[in-house]
Ligand SMILES: Nc1nc2c(ncn2[C@@H]2O[C@H](COP(=O)(O)OP(=O)(O)OP(=O)(O)O)[C@@H](O)[C@H]2O)c(=O)[nH]1
């Protein structure tokens with residue numbers, strides 16, 4: 001996750017603009033500490049100026065861009081190559097803007113300029129048998145009432161949720177459909193996270209458990225969240241029983257009831273924070289997931 005970026009004046013070291021992608025802004029003192037470390041490193045060797053510097057739980061990257069220096073602050077998990085690619089492109093663009101525009105223009109448009117270089121997709125796959133409520137859940141996520149009748153999803157349903165961002169990630173949700181979904185999923189190598197949906201019936205839980213074992217076997221490092229949907233139905237097994245059968249916590253849900261949207265967003269926030277080793281911030285999930 002990229003937490004923030006800062007553009008400073010190369011000569012005065014004063015901040016020109018900054019952009020934040022996470023709930024807690026990086027304190028200025030940490031940036032100053034990095035700049036001191038950076039100076040002492042480049043005194044040792046000029047080549048070190050292209051290397052990230054780790055300070056506590058943050059990684060810092062910086063690039064000269066004409067009269068400015070742009071700094072990216074990330075968590076320790078981000079790949080150096082990805083961030084180096086992003087900061088190089090951002091620095092190139094900032095160099096040309098700093099050469100042409102006044103500081104006021106840059107301050108005003110900084111977020112917009114940087115947004116082209118910051119976001120990475122985070123792919124969430126909704127899987128589960130036909131009719132368990134995957135499309136309904138997708139609708140609930142975007143705050144739309146689910147269709148009452150079951151219109152089976154043909155092939156693949158892919159939604160980039162423009163308004164749903166988590167830190168520097170743009171959430172992309174895909175729904176795999178039909179009986180051959182597992183075959184399709186195998187070809188899909190870019191999944192970052194699975195939501196396995198069951199309709200909470202005994203019959204379906206058994207097939208969901210098979211699917212769960214298959215995913216764990218094929219993608220052992222990818223987090224899986226089990227959703228026990230259709231909890232409003234009289235024959236629904238309760239989530240604690242489902243958790244026992246599945247061997248993993250199942251979260252109760254009613255995808256056709258908009259009142260459950262906050263719960264779904266809360267579940268998503270919790271799973272994403274776990275994935276990125278972050279504490280769940282004390283702000284509403286809806287705000288966090290659209291935090292820009
Ligand atoms: N009672 C109840 N019905 C639900 C719930 N979630 C979904 N449904 C209904 O179940 C049916 C199937 O829902 P979909 O969301 O289309 O299921 P799907 O998993 O996308 O199905 P495929 O695309 O065929 O794989 C629809 O009629 C929904 O209205 C729920 O929580 N409670």
Ligand SMILES: [Mg+2]
Nearest residue numbers: 134135152153
């Ligand atoms: Mg569907």
